[in-house]
Amino acid sequence: MDGMQSALQDRGLTVTNLPEKGRCLFTNKDFSPGEVIISQEPYVCVPNNSSSNSRCDGCFASSNLKKCSACQVVWYCGSGCQKLEWKLHRVECQALSRLDKEKRKSVTPSIRLMVKLYLRRKLQSEMVIPTTATDNYSLVEALVSHISDIHEKQLVLYAQMANLVNSILQWPEINIKEIAENFSKLACNAHTICDSELRPLGTGLYPVISIINHSCLPNAVLVFEGRVAVVRAVQHMPKGAEVLISYIETAGSTMTRKKALTEQYLFTCTCPRCIKVGQYDDIREGAILEGYRCKDDGCSGFLLRESDGKGFTCQQCGLVRSKEEIKTLASEITALSSKTLASTSCNNHQEALSMYKMIEKLQRKLCHSFSISLMQTREKLIKILMELEDWREALAYCRLTIPVYQRVYPQFHPLLGLQFYTCGKLEWFLGDTENAIKSLTKAADILRITHGTNSPFMKELIIKLEEARAEASYKLSTKNE
Numbered sequence: 001m002d003g004m005q006s007a008l009q010d011r012g013l014t015v016t017n018l019p020e021k022g023r024c025l026f027t028n029k030d031f032s033p034g035e036v037i038i039s040q041e042p043y044v045c046v047p048n049n050s051s052s053n054s055r056c057d058g059c060f061a062s063s064n065l066k067k068c069s070a071c072q073v074v075w076y077c078g079s080g081c082q083k084l085e086w087k088l089h090r091v092e093c094q095a096l097s098r099l100d101k102e103k104r105k106s107v108t109p110s111i112r113l114m115v116k117l118y119l120r121r122k123l124q125s126e127m128v129i130p131t132t133a134t135d136n137y138s139l140v141e142a143l144v145s146h147i148s149d150i151h152e153k154q155l156v157l158y159a160q161m162a163n164l165v166n167s168i169l170q171w172p173e174i175n176i177k178e179i180a181e182n183f184s185k186l187a188c189n190a191h192t193i194c195d196s197e198l199r200p201l202g203t204g205l206y207p208v209i210s211i212i213n214h215s216c217l218p219n220a221v222l223v224f225e226g227r228v229a230v231v232r233a234v235q236h237m238p239k240g241a242e243v244l245i246s247y248i249e250t251a252g253s254t255m256t257r258k259k260a261l262t263e264q265y266l267f268t269c270t271c272p273r274c275i276k277v278g279q280y281d282d283i284r285e286g287a288i289l290e291g292y293r294c295k296d297d298g299c300s301g302f303l304l305r306e307s308d309g310k311g312f313t314c315q316q317c318g319l320v321r322s323k324e325e326i327k328t329l330a331s332e333i334t335a336l337s338s339k340t341l342a343s344t345s346c347n348n349h350q351e352a353l354s355m356y357k358m359i360e361k362l363q364r365k366l367c368h369s370f371s372i373s374l375m376q377t378r379e380k381l382i383k384i385l386m387e388l389e390d391w392r393e394a395l396a397y398c399r400l401t402i403p404v405y406q407r408v409y410p411q412f413h414p415l416l417g418l419q420f421y422t423c424g425k426l427e428w429f430l431g432d433t434e435n436a437i438k439s440l441t442k443a444a445d446i447l448r449i450t451h452g453t454n455s456p457f458m459k460e461l462i463i464k465l466e467e468a469r470a471e472a473s474y475k476l477s478t479k480n481e
């Protein structure tokens with residue numbers, strides 16, 4: 001631990017133990033927006049592989065993959081990644097190869113993550129894999145597991161998974177209870193590794209990054225460059241500030257965020273947004289993001305439930321929507337949504353498109369215009385329309401989501417930047433250079449802070465923006481001639 005403390009000291013950081021919060025990461029110097037606070041390679045990681053979708057174990061690439069011929073479980077994009085992983089996979093491969101075909105199918109990404117955790121610990125203790133102050137098992141040991149707060153059902157599941165890990169490793173001295181506890185540790189500490197556009201690729205354990213606490217109004221953001229976790233400041237952080245990232249989707253009412261945090265991370269958030277629970281501002285925000293729209297189409301008021309339970313009253317104009325009307329619409333949407341989920345598994349985009357359009361229409365009738373669920377439906381429509389290459393309609397929905405994104409996310413949020421990026425790409429593609437430049441500039445201004453400027457993803461964005469600007473000035477010069 002002291003080794004880690006001095007390694008962090010050199011980076012302008014310090015770990016402090018607070019009685020009410022446990023370990024916290026604090027700054028020892030100022031950090032400016034966009035500056036990297038800390039980056040870390042995973043202690044262990046695995047791609048989210050399934051039978052239909054595989055990724056390279058080294059870099060998470062999904063093309064040109066070859067299966068490891070010995071275990072038939074793990075994939076690599078080439079000999080480079082295979083060599084990089086070999087010290088660990090050599091022993092993992094032996095263990096996996098012992099299993100019969102049926103059992104190999106039960107080796108899910110979470111099981112593999114645990115197997116790799118034990119194997120890496122062993123290889124580090126045997127000094128086959130070197131340890132450093134920020135890469136050693138004692139940092140994993142120091143992570144919280146919340147095991148005493150876990151539901152009985154979940155404990156049984158962890159015990160079953162621990163037995164499977166035991167049968168793969170076949171170590172006589174292994175402690176099954178400890179494996180089960182480590183599953184609980186992974187559940188509240190492991191991070192979903194995403195690509196630059198925040199699509200999930202895998203799971204990794206980053207014991208130093210895990211020290212960073214949560215806030216629904218964070219001053220830093222976690223993104224991944226390949227499998228390296230990178231935390232950047234999204235606002236000016238003075239010396240002595242606690243580094244805070246968000247563990248959850250922060251767009252949502254306090255109740256929704258609270259539910260997500262207790263269910264997955266087993267703690268109660270006391271951030272500046274959460275302590276407002278029950279106050280007028282918080283109730284209003286919840287009613288806008290997750291509540292109903294006014295009966296009058298032209299009114300943007302938010303609705304609150306009447307104390308007699310008969311309806312919902314607009315807080316701006318006083319019009320009342322009856323409980324029955326709301327209930328009918330809501331159940332229509334629920335029925336349609338479950339039908340859509342069941343039928344879209346067959347990948348029929350046209351069918352999915354018309355169903356989500358119906359849902360969107362009903363949600364427009366029911367929900368406030370800043371509703372999160374309406375935004376999510378439009379998000380799905382954009383994805384489907386892109387698949388169908390209907391750029392014009394995709395752009396129309398994308399533009400509708402922007403004001404909602406601006407409301408629900410802080411100024412420098414990766415999702416807001418990515419939405420401007422999508423908008424800009426579509427505008428440029430459709431020949432609307434002027435608006436494309438505006439959108440791409442907004443995207444670049446945000447993503448420069450959250451993603452840095454060196455990743456291939458950001459370089460591509462900056463090139464696109466330069467091309468769009470060149471095109472615009474060319475158009476202008478030909479017009480003036």
Ligand SMILES: [Zn+2]
Binds near residue numbers: 056057061078
């Ligand atoms: Zn690779």
Ligand SMILES: [Zn+2]
Binds near residue numbers: 068069071073074093
């Ligand atoms: Zn293998």
Ligand SMILES: [Zn+2]
Binds near residue numbers: 216217269
């Ligand atoms: Zn909070």
Ligand SMILES: [Zn+2]
Binds near residue numbers: 295296300301315318
């Ligand atoms: Zn109204």
